[in-house]
Amino acid sequence: AQKITQTQPGMFVQEKEAVTLDCTYDTSDQSYGLFWYKQPSSGEMIFLIYQGSYDEQNATEGRYSLNFQKARKSANLVISASQLGDSAMYFCAMREGMDSSYKLIFGSGTRLLVRP
């Protein structure tokens, strides 16, 4: 069964430094997509970055990059130059390509706190 594991319940990072949030996944499908969402205290899930299983290059979106290691089934999020506004919950999610619903399976999240 597909599963997302985020082993870091909470992380601290100093402002302006980089931080890596871990995510491992389990799927038997060859085609899948991996997502990272940010959830501030307001509750909204904000899409950050996407990586397709067939993408050869790691995805990047501004200060966000995804360290995709397919053989290890990991999809870690790297946030560079952390800002105070980055303090939030971060969720890794997966969508299997063969599942026509395109529903997302989420991990349990990592709470990131950026220190000034």
Place this chain on the structure above:
Amino acid sequence: DTGVSQDPRHKITKRGQNVTFRCDPISEHNRLYWYRQTLGQGPEFLTYFQNEAQLEKSRLLSDRFSAERPKGSFSTLEIQRTEQGDSAMYLCASSLHDRGARTEAFFGQGTRLTVV
């Protein structure tokens, strides 16, 4: 604002009462999803619609839950005879379905339900 909107943002109800939540997706999006998020966990899929058709329901969606999307636009989620275990954040998301797996879902800010 052209994002996904949910109403109400907060709802407190007594056990045994019925509640109804509304979600207005992004106007051109043909898919609409409901997720439930309990404290300290990632969102869990409940159900989804393509246009007005409800195509999949999770086992989490008991008989007391019903969702509709009558004209393929807004959606409602009703919980009958609420129980304390229904207390959670209910998130709505929408997406424009195409054949690519990259179709990211856009989430609303959620409705936080507290059953007392």
